[in-house]
Amino acid sequence: MIKAIPTNLITGFLGSGKTTAILHLLANKPKDETWGVLVNEFGEIGIDGAMMSGKGAVVREVPGGCMCCVAGLPMQIGLNMLIARSKPDRILIEPTGLGHPAQILQTLSGEHYSEVLDLKASICLLDPRNLSDQRYLENENFQDQIALADVIVANKTDCCDDSDRERFDNFFRSMESQTFMTAWVAHGAIEHQWLDLPKGHQEALHPDAHHQHSSMPESAPLTLPEGELFIRRENKGQGHFSCGWLYSSILVFSFDALFHLFNSIPAKRLKAVVHTDQGPRAFNAQEGVVSIMELDECEHSRVEVIHNEPLPWDDIEELLCRAAGLVPTSD
Template structure:
């Protein structure tokens, strides 16, 4: 049986960073796999996890509870039957609802295959100060469904966010384990925490997504001879636009960092080719993290997510001007 964990958390809470840390510290003799789902279409998390040493399956474009018919089951079945990992980490989008995923993982058909362990929920406590996020059904239900709350971004906390988390736990009479950390650094032993089986989970709220292209089992790729492509998605009051560029496209380093920092959207995430190799960009609000490496990625891809309807054309025009090749 495959030890399995669901890693949840709202947009920008640090799920992918946490998974990268867990993979970097996995036992050398174990084979791990990751099933990742993103709100957007271009597969940024897949690019970030590509060199992690784990077997990766992507389900882009929406949330797993919307697509956990055929795409979710095919991706899961492929990993369980063909890869046979020692551990499987499942990362839904930050706009995903956990109940239907957990219902599927605990279904009788998967009993011989899955040993479901603790569900972890990544939380930036500052999100509790945002009325829109706090009232979001998915945010609420991700916290309700988890066994361990990982209070991430402790380096960004202040007295207001600390008090907000304390008030939330008090209001919910919550006795679950809370781990405070920075950059998703947690002990791998947390994954083996037993899952609570007596918790009643709220039903998934009704929601829909619209897409600019059909959904599939892998991230968006470019047709032959096409230099770049754009894809949009929207649902649950959020709007996403992603761009993917071919392997010959290189971006001006300073320019693309300024583009990401100043973009008038709530979230920017990407892996892009620059003259120095690659840059990983992760911006949530005013939090801006970058990482550079000498090795170049096979392509460049970047995605913007915003909490209101957005005209993507000006952002796209300024991005296209930053291409060096």
């Protein structure tokens, strides 16, 4: 008899550190186990999957919006392919930070997966500093990511002070439901044993909330048309706009030019995996701070920018092309 696969949902708003936490878990997983990761991103290009490539897991991406749309079909396609191809010992699912977790949990616990998956604790990451920002506190998705979690993890605590810790403790102490545990970590250092905690039966505060976006994700990975050196894709939904670029593997970017550019873009979120003249690099930018990670490999270079209003995408594209040694052409 096939044993149901332990499965965890890893949630959190934009910039909470979900990908870093999953990379930490992969680095510390049992060496004899194969793990699968299903990644959903708001942008069309897909960055997180490339960041996790070669990090000890089989990764399947569902880019371009909330994976639970249309009765969960994009998610089911990606999840079924992940299970069939890798036969994982555990599955981690990372939804977009702008997605609503209720529909995803409903699909995972439904009849179709009742004998396939063993749904374990949902883990929600948050930046404690955001608990002082009314825009986060009033966001329905942010509220339900917390309400539906079994483990709530304060991340990025190396950037917090005593007032942030006090605000975090008071916030969750005042909540009527205490069916969750809380933790205080830095750099996404989630404990492996939290994954085996049971899934609770929490109720969503906003069960009808849903992330609307401009297009449905494709089941096949995004590829470059023959003869093209790059493509650009845009998306929008829930008060946010994204623009992403996929570049040919033959292009090598100037590391210095990219670092200067990424520091100058006033975006809520920026992620990139790029083949640079200093080797493959991952860039992660939030609130004007750019962090860099060395990668073992990088095929096509990818850049994704998310903001709460459209940015001058054409100007950013021109600077990206210059960093790659290209002279941008007009349509």
